[in-house]
Amino acid sequence: MTEKGIEYLRKKLVEHSSRVTMRYAQYSMKYRDAVVGMTIPENIRRRYNSILGWCAKGVDSLADRLVFREFENDDFKVEEIFNANNPDVFFDSVVLSSLIASCSFVYISKVENELPRLQVIEANNATGIIDPITGLLTEGYAVLERDDYGNPSLEAHFTSDATYFYYKNQPEKDLLIENVTGHPLLVPVIHRPDAVRPFGRSRITRSGMYYQRYAKRTMERADITAEFYSFPQKYIVGLSSDAEPMDSWKATVASMLQFSKDEDGDKPQLGQFTTPSMSPFTEQLRTAAAGFAGETGLTLDDLGFVSDNPSSVEAMKASHESLRLAGRKAQRSLGAGLLNVAFLAACLRDDFQYERRQFVKTKPKWEPLFEADASMLALVGDGAIKLNQAVEGYIDANTLQDLIGVKGAN
Known part of the structure; x- marks a missing residue:
């Protein structure tokens, strides 16, 4: 297959990195939604900007249940490679990055007389050309380091026979390392791939982002309305034009106000506008929560709408059936990527080009999605x-x- 070249891969990364960065911002609750609405001025809405972590909850609720156990039928002793690479952090990082961005990448390297090293690279710093049959890359590109301004300072171009390292403004340090495995040493670990989206689908869906944005707008409107709910607006009719102007704050918080009759014996009339109800906002928020829960396989309990009766494990499994199915699918797709990592890491460790079919008996094993009571x-x-x-x-x-x-x- 003809190589695309590093310039093509750089453009491909720039094209797709914005979507990944946006989903990481959604996960970290730092994404600022566009201002939508006709009645509330933008300067007031900014004062009541709401923050909601439903997208993070949708990712963590599944990521925390995906616990990798071991490789079954480990004929090539790949378990020792993962054990040497801080497996508690490595597997959790791979799973979390894949669920957020639809895929993550594992960069495999080796220092002489040591086991291969595994480094997780998020999807906004790596890309490649994927082989739809094996799930491996035919060519890969990754940004290994960035400067203080976010520009690449160390890049790597992965091919089937070598890995090329490029230093920004330091061409004398450029490096080439031969690759004996026959495949690029950058392996994608993909969540829910298919023929249309070979690099998978994110757990943070467009529908989920919509429901979270809808809930945030509801909370902002509720906060602004609460100000009028706490201090209802009052009015005075028939006040003499010669009367001294009234301090609005004093009129709001004072326990007693005095108004005297004018020279004609007339007196002002006091009134109060109808206080807006907070109930519609509660119902709107619950509607948004129900839509988000249906999209992600969660329940309203998971989103903070606690029910009165505690659930048993069987009841939780029944209510989380969609989450269980999503977890089983994630185990299959992520397990295939981890097996590819194990395959190339074994080739690099032994300096020998194994055939991929030799690893068909090695199976990734996961802990059950729900703990037994x-x-x-x-x-x-x-x-x-x-x-x-x-x-x-x-x-x-x-x-x-x-x-x-x-x-x-x-």
Whole structure:
């Protein structure tokens, strides 16, 4: 396949990085939505700018449940490579970055006489040309370092036979390192890829961002309305033109006001405008929460609308059925990417070009999405006994660990 070249990949990264940066801003609750509305002036709306973390909740609710356990049938001993690369942080970083930006990249490097090193690179700093059959890149590009102004200071161009490093304004330090694996040492880990979107889909969807923006606008309007709700507007009719101007703040907070009759014996009449109700805003916020919960597979409890009755594990699993299915899909797609990382890391460690089909028996294993409670343990135990009575040895310790996430003594 003809190489596209580093200039093409630079343009591709610039084209797509803005979407990734926007989703990271949504996740970190720093994204400023465009001002929408006809009745509230922009300068007042800015004073009541609301912040909502529903998009972050939608990502974390799934990311926290995706806990990588091990590689089953690890014939090539790839587990030692991951154990040497701070696995508690590495796997969580890969999963979180993939859910936010639809994919993340793992840069594999090696220092002489050491195990390969694995570095997670977010999607707004890396891109490439993907092979839709294997999920590996045919050519890759990554920004490894940026200066204080966000401009690339160290770039890497990954090909099947070498990795090229380019230093900004320091061409004498440019470096070439040969690649013995036969594939670029930049591996994508993709969340929910398909034929239309080979680099996957983000957990922060357009629909989810809309519902969060709708809820933020509702909260801003509620905050502004609360000012009038706390201090209702009053009026005076029939006040003499010769009367001294009244301090509006004093008229609002004073417990007693005195008005005397004028020379004709007339007296002013006091009144108060109808206080706006806060109930419509509560209903609007709940409607937005219901839409966001349906989009992300959460419940209203997850978004702060707490119900009276606590839920058991079985009830939680039933109410989070969409979240469970999304988690199973994420385990399959992310597991394929991690297996590709293991494949290339083993090739680099052994300085040998293995064939990818040799790794088909190696399977990524994940912890159950929902932890088992006492009732579930009892139900699974009874079921295992009955199944083993019907078919001897059908349920073993490994199967039980996959079901309940508890490792036995042996």
